[in-house]
Amino acid sequence: MPETTLVNGERLWDTVIAMAAVGRTPSGGVRRLALSDEDRDARNLLTRWLRDAGCAVRVDDLGNIYGRVAGEDPEAAPVVCGSHLDTVPTGGRFDGALGVLAALETVRALADARVQTRRPLEVVCWTNEEGARFAPAMLASGVVCGQLTLEQAYAARDLEGRTFEEELRRIGYRGSPEHRMRSAAAYVELHVEQGPILERAGAQIGIVEGVEGIAWGWVEVTGQAAHAGPTPLADRHDALVAASRIVLGLRALAAELPEVRTTAGRCEVTPNTVNVVPGGVRLSTDLRARSGEVLDAAARRLAALCETVAQRDGVHIRASEFWRSPPTPFDPLVVDAVAETARGLGYSTQRLWAGAGHDAKYVADRHPAGMIFVPSAGGLSHNEAEWTPKDDCVRGAAVLLGTALRLAGIA
Ligand SMILES: [Zn+2]
Numbered sequence: 001m002p003e004t005t006l007v008n009g010e011r012l013w014d015t016v017i018a019m020a021a022v023g024r025t026p027s028g029g030v031r032r033l034a035l036s037d038e039d040r041d042a043r044n045l046l047t048r049w050l051r052d053a054g055c056a057v058r059v060d061d062l063g064n065i066y067g068r069v070a071g072e073d074p075e076a077a078p079v080v081c082g083s084h085l086d087t088v089p090t091g092g093r094f095d096g097a098l099g100v101l102a103a104l105e106t107v108r109a110l111a112d113a114r115v116q117t118r119r120p121l122e123v124v125c126w127t128n129e130e131g132a133r134f135a136p137a138m139l140a141s142g143v144v145c146g147q148l149t150l151e152q153a154y155a156a157r158d159l160e161g162r163t164f165e166e167e168l169r170r171i172g173y174r175g176s177p178e179h180r181m182r183s184a185a186a187y188v189e190l191h192v193e194q195g196p197i198l199e200r201a202g203a204q205i206g207i208v209e210g211v212e213g214i215a216w217g218w219v220e221v222t223g224q225a226a227h228a229g230p231t232p233l234a235d236r237h238d239a240l241v242a243a244s245r246i247v248l249g250l251r252a253l254a255a256e257l258p259e260v261r262t263t264a265g266r267c268e269v270t271p272n273t274v275n276v277v278p279g280g281v282r283l284s285t286d287l288r289a290r291s292g293e294v295l296d297a298a299a300r301r302l303a304a305l306c307e308t309v310a311q312r313d314g315v316h317i318r319a320s321e322f323w324r325s326p327p328t329p330f331d332p333l334v335v336d337a338v339a340e341t342a343r344g345l346g347y348s349t350q351r352l353w354a355g356a357g358h359d360a361k362y363v364a365d366r367h368p369a370g371m372i373f374v375p376s377a378g379g380l381s382h383n384e385a386e387w388t389p390k391d392d393c394v395r396g397a398a399v400l401l402g403t404a405l406r407l408a409g410i411a
Pocket residue numbers: 084095096129191
């Protein structure tokens with residue numbers, strides 16, 4: 001006999017739809033850029049809902065909003081659940097918002113049932129997760145968890161030249177540094193998968209084991225620019241032909257190593273002219289894997305590929321890495337709590353790793369953290385047509401509530 005949940009599915013869905021109206025686009029998506037007027041309106045709405053649910057609300061110096069419900073043991077570190085309300089310019093209704101609003105539903109449902117937890121419970125809404133307006137992404141959780149500095153965040157500028165700090169003040173959400181998240185017994189984030197794995201597997205709940213590591217680099221190919229007419233093929237040192245072999249080799253490399261994804265997404269050709277054999281190419285590389293060793297192995301194979309191609313085409317090739325985000329495995333305490341809760345509720349599950357960044361990644365550097373995924377229809381996200389059916393949202397919220405209860409304990 002499966003466990004049942006206290007989640008009120010109708011209320012959760014109505015709340016998700018009401019939030020999606022803030023910054024709604026004509027085609028049914030959401031435009032709620034960080035620290036915009038729409039973001040302010042969404043924050044005001046969330047703050048009101050949190051207070052109505054009995055939460056003590058506080059805002060830190062990055063604009064992160066926390067709603068706290070006291071536990072039986074007021075000194076105990078809280079269990080924190082949440083995500084973000086900002087979106088990309090043509091975003092959807094679920095990315096971020098679902099995790100915040102399901103955390104709100106957890107608080108509401110426990111209040112309805114008059115269930116008090118041993119540890120305090122907190123709902124968190126992180127500022128500027130997307131990085132669409134102020135780079136980099138996950139800016140506010142990055143500062144709170146010590147990966148970025150406050151100065152870096154405050155100085156970040158949007159395309160119009162307005163700073164994060166100015167905009168934070170303008171919308172009235174520059175709170176106090178003492179309000180930052182300091183301790184957490186656990187952090188749990190519900191999010192839409194943003195990919196096709198759960199839907200394809202027919203799984204209702206994704207148990208997220210970690211966030212993949214990312215290595216970004218450049219491959220610089222130096223050949224020789226020459227006239228496209230008189231230069232015989234055998235005499236050419238065509239940088240673009242060499243770069244093309246790298247693009248295909250990089251793709252083949254992903255098929256050879258387990259759980260690696262590789263992408264060449266940017267290509268700059270010099271001189272980029274119709275009648276000139278390309279003399280230079282700069283190609284970006286994006287490598288993703290679940291362990292640093294596998295990322296290293298992929299980088300070594302890429303270097304070997306560059307050497308082979310350089311010899312074959314008589315060009316010079318230099319591969320270099322310019323940014324790396326290490327893989328983040330989530331804490332077994334949280335991963336197991338998610339898995340046991342989903343099993344208790346009788347839901348079908350699939351274990352997977354997140355291929356995109358989430359605030360949970362930075363939180364995991366400081367506190368035991370984990371994530372719950374629910375399916376994204378067609379694997380589509382960062383798109384106005386992003387869709388997760390109501391039943392999937394409710395199942396995700398049920399697993400979030402159950403996990404929070406397991407980790408916080410019942411008084
Ligand atoms: Zn998100």
